[in-house]
Amino acid sequence: MHRLGGMKAVLFDLDETLIDAPAGLKAAHRAVARELHRYLAFRGIEISEGPIRTKLESLDDRMNLQTKYDRDAWWPVLFEEIGAKQKISHQFIRRLTRLYWSSFVAASKPYADTRPTLAYLKRKGYKLGMITDTDGVKGKKKRRIKRLDFLEFFDVVVIGGDDTKQTKPSPRPFELAASKLGLPAGKCVFVGDKPFTDIRGAKTAGMRTILLKRRDWGSGDRADFTINSLAELPQIL
Ligand SMILES: [Mg+2]
Known part of the structure; x- marks a missing residue:
């Protein structure tokens, strides 16, 4: 199999x-759907949880495609899309955002091969880094990252939109991570x-690329390699 050699x-x-x-x-x-359903039912508006959830799922994908990560800005859009004519209070917006993130954090566990793969790469002498995008509010993503139980493996963490002005696909977060590692981008694989x-x-930043195909996002740039799980990385590097 073709391999990607020389990476640091x-x-x-x-x-x-x-x-x-x-x-x-x-x-x-x-x-969020449960909370919104309750909120509206209390005000005499009957919209069941299922349709609210379906609208929210599609809104989430759409906002991600547009790199709009501030959840506070999502809820008025969701309100409109489910046909609720109510004005949504700032307080309730904040409550939905807190609920969204606390539920997300509790349920989004590492994949089974995350820790073993990171440990393997570390043993092999690679520097490890994380380049992720903001959650839309400065500081929020950093707090989320601090709670990860595999953070110890990383030599550098860059949050696009917080540590750099622009989020991905700007090359800036990638360039910042490479410079913090003291490496040329060409020695880094993302x-x-x-x-x-x-x-x-x-x-764009000049790194080599591996697409981890968790689902089909449709169009996009072609990576140097495509894998279906992290456990395949040792065969490529
Ligand atoms: Mg991702």
Whole structure:
């Protein structure tokens, strides 16, 4: 099999690459739909949880495709899409956002091969890095990352949109991570699940790229390699 030799550092995206973000999203969508249903029922508006959840799922994908990560800005859009004519209070917006993230964090566990793969790469002498995007509010993602139980493996963590002005697919977060490691981008390989942010940004910065195919995002930049699980990495590097 064709291999990617000569790399000094392996850098990773976080959500849906190292942690099971879809499980987190499912829990977050359920909790928000339940809360919203209750809120409206209390005000005499009967919209059941199922349709609210379906609208929220599609809104989540759409906002991600547009790299709009501030959840506070999502809820008025969701309100409109489910046909609720109510004005939504700032306080309730904050409550939904807190509920979304607490549910997400509790349910988005690392994949089974996350820790073993990171430990293997570390043993092999690679520098490890994480390049992830903001959760839309400065400081929020950093707090989420601090709670990860595999953080000890990483030599560098960069949060696009917080540590740099722009999020992926800007090359800036990738360039910052490489410079913090003291390595040229050409000695770094980036592993991520989204072709339109992870692969495009890393490529623009001059890194080699590996697409971890968790689901089909449709169009996007082609990576040097495509894998279906982290456990395949040792065969490539
Ligand atoms: Mg991701």
